[in-house]
Amino acid sequence: MNKEQLFEQIQKKKSFLCIGLDPVLDKLPKHLLKYNDPILEFNKQLIDATHDLCVAYKPNTAFYESRGVRGWQTLVNTWKHFPKDVFTIADAKRGDIGNTSAMYAEAFFKEENSEMSFDSITVAPYMGKDSVAPFLNHPDKWVILLALTSNTGSQDFQVKQSDDQKLYEQVIQTSQNWATSNQMMYVVGATKAEEFQNIRQLAPDHFLLVPGVGAQGGSLSAVCQYGLNSQCGLLVNSARSIIYASDGLDFAEKAREEALVLQQEMEQILIGVNLI
Numbered sequence: 344m345n346k347e348q349l350f351e352q353i354q355k356k357k358s359f360l361c362i363g364l365d366p367v368l369d370k371l372p373k374h375l376l377k378y379n380d381p382i383l384e385f386n387k388q389l390i391d392a393t394h395d396l397c398v399a400y401k402p403n404t405a406f407y408e409s410r411g412v413r414g415w416q417t418l419v420n421t422w423k424h425f426p427k428d429v430f431t432i433a434d435a436k437r438g439d440i441g442n443t444s445a446m447y448a449e450a451f452f453k454e455e456n457s458e459m460s461f462d463s464i465t466v467a468p469y470m471g472k473d474s475v476a477p478f479l480n481h482p483d484k485w486v487i488l489l490a491l492t493s494n495t496g497s498q499d500f501q502v503k504q505s506d507d508q509k510l511y512e513q514v515i516q517t518s519q520n521w522a523t524s525n526q527m528m529y530v531v532g533a534t535k536a537e538e539f540q541n542i543r544q545l546a547p548d549h550f551l552l553v554p555g556v557g558a559q560g561g562s563l564s565a566v567c568q569y570g571l572n573s574q575c576g577l578l579v580n581s582a583r584s585i586i587y588a589s590d591g592l593d594f595a596e597k598a599r600e601e602a603l604v605l606q607q608e609m610e611q612i613l614i615g616v617n618l619i
């Protein structure tokens with residue numbers, strides 16, 4: 344999905360919600376345990392109940408890889424269940440020397456090899472240009488580069504100054520020589536709302552993937568105050584607050600209710616800035 348198509352979906356669904364699919368077996372509704380693959384059933388019912396309210400899904404691969412071969416198969420089958428009109432994010436946080444990154448890119452982008460072809464992957468920028476380039480060699484796919492993350496450890500390196508700039512600012516500026524806003528997005532945590540004005544000056548046209556609304560306490564309205572651009576420019580992710588809204592028979596219905604609250608808030612915000 345390209346940038347124009349993503350913006351069209353945002354306008355059509357009046358939403359820039361991304362739902363994180365980070366399932367843990369112990370937290371699943373008990374009635375799903377009778378299924379051959381309870382996590383797949385959980386994901387499928389969540390997707391069926393919410394896909395008209397969100398524009399993206401982001402499975403974090405750790406929640407699948409932790410279950411070995413079974414988990415990987417669940418990820419493949421979850422990918423197969425995504426409707427065609429959603430933007431898909433493999434939250435894998437990869438990045439390595441070039442020939443290794445090329446293999447990671449094949450794993451998540453090349454359906455002939457891996458039975459999955461996500462629209463995008465999260466990538467760590469620490470190893471630099473040649474570690475990111477192999478993902479960008481897939482011209483219709485996106486790199487979502489970690490810039491300023493939502494966790495407390497973001498203070499350890501990302502905000503440290505060198506050459507009069509914070510490290511995350513250098514990541515955003517330098518990486519704009521590697522790809523345009525048609526192929527690159529940045530991760531900025533919702534818990535860092537005070538930095539959005541600065542980030543929008545550095546990257547006015549890029550989409551930002553913003554996790555941290557919900558369980559991590561980030562505020563949607565604070566993110567939107569400076570984060571929006573002329574094509575919306577935001578994908579706001581929430582996982583636990585939606586997918587674990589209930590652990591009963593009604594889990595999908597309750598997840599929909601949580602997603603609806605965010606979608607309705609997003610609709611009002613989009614109306615307020617004349618984007619719909």
Ligand SMILES: O=C(O)c1cc(=O)[nH]c(=O)n1[C@@H]1O[C@H](COP(=O)(O)O)[C@@H](O)[C@H]1O
Binds near residue numbers: 580583
């Ligand atoms: O890249 C990410 O998605 C990510 C970056 C970041 O800075 N903070 C962050 O929480 N995430 C991911 O976003 C999701 C947040 O989930 P919830 O806190 O349950 O909404 C998890 O999959 C995290 O791994």
